[in-house]
Amino acid sequence: MKQVLRMIRIQDLVKVYKLGEIEVKALKNVNLHIKAAEFTSVMGPSGSGKSTLMNILGCLDRPTSGYYYLDQIQVDRMSPDELAEIRNKKIGFVFQSFNLLSRSSALKNVELPMLYAGVKPNERKERAVEALEKVGLSDRLHHKPNELSGGQRQRVAIARSLVNNPSIILADEPTGNLDSKSGIEIMDIFERLNEEGTTIILVTHEPDIASMAKRVIHFKDGEMVDDHETGKAEVSV
Amino acid sequence: MNLLESVKIALEAIFSNKMRSLLTMLGIIIGISSVIIIVSLGHGSQQMILKEFESFGVNRAYLGLSWRENPRLRDYISKDDINILSEAFSKEIKGMSPMVSDSGKVIKRTEEIRVELSGVNEEFNKIENISMKKGRFLLETDMKTRRSAAVIDEKLALKVFGRTDVLEEEITVDLRNGQETFIIIGVMEDKPAPFGNLGGYEPPLAIYVPITNMEQMLGMNGNYWGLEINFNKGVNANQTLSRMISIIERRHNSEGKNLYITYTAESELQMVNQIMSILTLVVGAIAAISLVVGGIGVMNIMLVSVTERTKEIGIRKAIGAKYKDVMMQFLVEAIIISAIGGIIGILFGILISAIIAVIIGFPPAVSIISILIATLFSISVGIFFGFYPARKASKMDPINALRYE
Numbered sequence: 001m002k003q004v005l006r007m008i009r010i011q012d013l014v015k016v017y018k019l020g021e022i023e024v025k026a027l028k029n030v031n032l033h034i035k036a037a038e039f040t041s042v043m044g045p046s047g048s049g050k051s052t053l054m055n056i057l058g059c060l061d062r063p064t065s066g067y068y069y070l071d072q073i074q075v076d077r078m079s080p081d082e083l084a085e086i087r088n089k090k091i092g093f094v095f096q097s098f099n100l101l102s103r104s105s106a107l108k109n110v111e112l113p114m115l116y117a118g119v120k121p122n123e124r125k126e127r128a129v130e131a132l133e134k135v136g137l138s139d140r141l142h143h144k145p146n147e148l149s150g151g152q153r154q155r156v157a158i159a160r161s162l163v164n165n166p167s168i169i170l171a172d173e174p175t176g177n178l179d180s181k182s183g184i185e186i187m188d189i190f191e192r193l194n195e196e197g198t199t200i201i202l203v204t205h206e207p208d209i210a211s212m213a214k215r216v217i218h219f220k221d222g223e224m225v226d227d228h229e230t231g232k233a234e235v236s237v
Numbered sequence: 238m239n240l241l242e243s244v245k246i247a248l249e250a251i252f253s254n255k256m257r258s259l260l261t262m263l264g265i266i267i268g269i270s271s272v273i274i275i276v277s278l279g280h281g282s283q284q285m286i287l288k289e290f291e292s293f294g295v296n297r298a299y300l301g302l303s304w305r306e307n308p309r310l311r312d313y314i315s316k317d318d319i320n321i322l323s324e325a326f327s328k329e330i331k332g333m334s335p336m337v338s339d340s341g342k343v344i345k346r347t348e349e350i351r352v353e354l355s356g357v358n359e360e361f362n363k364i365e366n367i368s369m370k371k372g373r374f375l376l377e378t379d380m381k382t383r384r385s386a387a388v389i390d391e392k393l394a395l396k397v398f399g400r401t402d403v404l405e406e407e408i409t410v411d412l413r414n415g416q417e418t419f420i421i422i423g424v425m426e427d428k429p430a431p432f433g434n435l436g437g438y439e440p441p442l443a444i445y446v447p448i449t450n451m452e453q454m455l456g457m458n459g460n461y462w463g464l465e466i467n468f469n470k471g472v473n474a475n476q477t478l479s480r481m482i483s484i485i486e487r488r489h490n491s492e493g494k495n496l497y498i499t500y501t502a503e504s505e506l507q508m509v510n511q512i513m514s515i516l517t518l519v520v521g522a523i524a525a526i527s528l529v530v531g532g533i534g535v536m537n538i539m540l541v542s543v544t545e546r547t548k549e550i551g552i553r554k555a556i557g558a559k560y561k562d563v564m565m566q567f568l569v570e571a572i573i574i575s576a577i578g579g580i581i582g583i584l585f586g587i588l589i590s591a592i593i594a595v596i597i598g599f600p601p602a603v604s605i606i607s608i609l610i611a612t613l614f615s616i617s618v619g620i621f622f623g624f625y626p627a628r629k630a631s632k633m634d635p636i637n638a639l640r641y642e
Contacts, residue, residue, distance in 0.1 A: 055636055058555070060555060060635050060636050060639075061636055080560065081559045081560055081561075084554065084557050084558060084559045084560075085557065085559070087555060087556065087557050088556065088557020089557070093555050093556070095639070099548070099551075099552045099555070099639065100552075101549055101552060103249065103250075103253050104249075112552075112553070112556055113556045113557055115242060116553075116556060116557040116558050116559070116562060117557065118239075160556070164557075
């Protein structure tokens with residue numbers, strides 16, 4: 001039995017954007033706990049605050065007020081460089097538009113997070129190959145992104161997100177740019193990773209994709225309006 | 238991330254956009270190569286002048302009347318003065334001769350050949366490095382007998398007679414107050430002019446005749462306004478000259494009137510060197526401006542590159558690149574562009590200055606120091622002009638950068 005940890009603990013989280021004179025409350029007092037090895041979907045219309053939440057969860061942005069603990073570390077008041085280190089070690093990103101370096105091979109793209117983590121070249125390559133094998137791309141190591149299909153590109157991105165053994169994987173509409181077949185393949189990979197114990201948070205607006213997660217959270221107007229477990233949820237302690 | 242990784246990434250970026258990188262480097266290449274060329278031409282001509290001075294005699298000096306002080310005839314340097322000075326400074330002086338010159342021309346059918354007719358004594362060939370091709374230089378007996386003897390330049394012999402074997406031939410010179418005919422007793426080897434025939438200018442060809450003869454022609458009576466001197470090696474020219482002046486002043490009761498002035502080749506050389514150095518510096522500085530322009534080109538392209546690669550910066554930052562990682566990446570890229578430009582510029586500079594040196598006949602003089610400075614300078618240009626774009630890149634907000642299309 002897995003040890004259940006509160007991987008993410010968010011308390012009274014507020015994010016206010018200033019657009020000139022006008023203040024926009026993108027997140028209003030959000031409280032959210034996500035346990036280790038959970039697979040959570042975040043849904044909501046555009047402008048609901050889900051992207052803002054993802055940015056804060058991904059340590060790309062800081063909240064205006066409130067607390068955010070990631071893997072027992074308080075990250076809400078960290079400096080940009082400290083956040084960069086947290087992103088590097090604890091978070092794996094998967095984006096809708098893949099966001100791979102177009103000039104670099106799949107292998108180099110997957111090596112990138114380890115480059116900034118200071119991993120030695122030999123180990124870097126070894127681990128990158130391993131991660132690419134895990135997503136079924138061991139025969140595409142030296143292909144550049146434009147020589148790969150959308151599904152393959154997203155798998156490279158997943159390999160990249162995994163390679164530093166992060167605490168959570170944040171996937172922002174990972175299937176948005178893919179045909180349904182590739183989308184299902186990608187979701188299968190996420191499910192498998194989750195079964196192996198990776199915490200996954202997935203933003204989507206497609207209900208059937210969302211329903212593949214164990215828990216679905218709905219956002220509207222900067223507030224969490226719904227939080228339920230799908231039938232897939234394991235019985236947790 | 239260490240420096241080596243930054244260098245690798247920078248090289249990848251530079252080589253993935255070869256044409257643009259090359260164009261960016263062009264400014265640096267032109268700047269560095271022109272600085273190298275100018276500095277080496279400056280050094281080359283300086284060495285050339287030094288060589289010229291050496292053949293002319295570094296220990297040479299001139300002692301003469303200062304026309305500013307309105308000297309009277311009794312202040313002129315007399316034959317007795319010369320004899321006394323020769324004796325008093327026999328150890329220091331290698332050769333000393335009064336010199337009286339006039340310009341004239343030798344007419345050969347319809348062609349006029351400009352000549353410089355100089356009256357000198359028998360010691361003059363110890364002052365100027367004269368080597369004889371044919372015959373001999375003037376002797377003491379030529380002075381005493383006021384012989385109409387002439388020692389002429391090899392070039393002049395060729396022009397007038399079409400050969401150098403012209404001893405005992407007669408040569409007639411047109412002077413302002415009439416014609417004079419001399420018997421040629423010697424032909425001197427031609428000395429190449431310092432800068433060849435730049436601009437088509439040909440200096441008048443030299444004819445040396447006995448000073449006594451010249452005096453008679455010009456109606457002088459053994460009083461001279463100047464002495465050409467060559468000191469022995471190791472003699473302090475300026476010190477000796479001031480001692481010589483004090484002897485002359487005592488003999489003419491003109492102490493403290495500053496009637497006599499001196500020139501030494503040494504101080505002339507120093508002055509020329511100084512002028513050349515300043516000139517090189519000034520022109521070099523102007524060339525260095527092109528380096529600054531080149532640097533601005535680097536900054537311009539780096540700014541474009543940063544904007545173009547906003548997405549890449551966003552990806553790198555999202556994945557964990559820190560402020561200094563991004564800074565390093567772009568700074569190193571700017572430095573490498575400038576450094577490669579600098580190296581190409583140095584090679585170009587060496588090549589072109591070598592070609593110019595061959596054409597003009599300079600000794601090639603690309604100094605290691607100018608190469609070192611050029612290298613350092615191009616790297617500094619990279620750092621200076623790469624800093625702002627690199628800072629801009631490193632300060633990007635990852636969310637906005639990721640959103641950039």
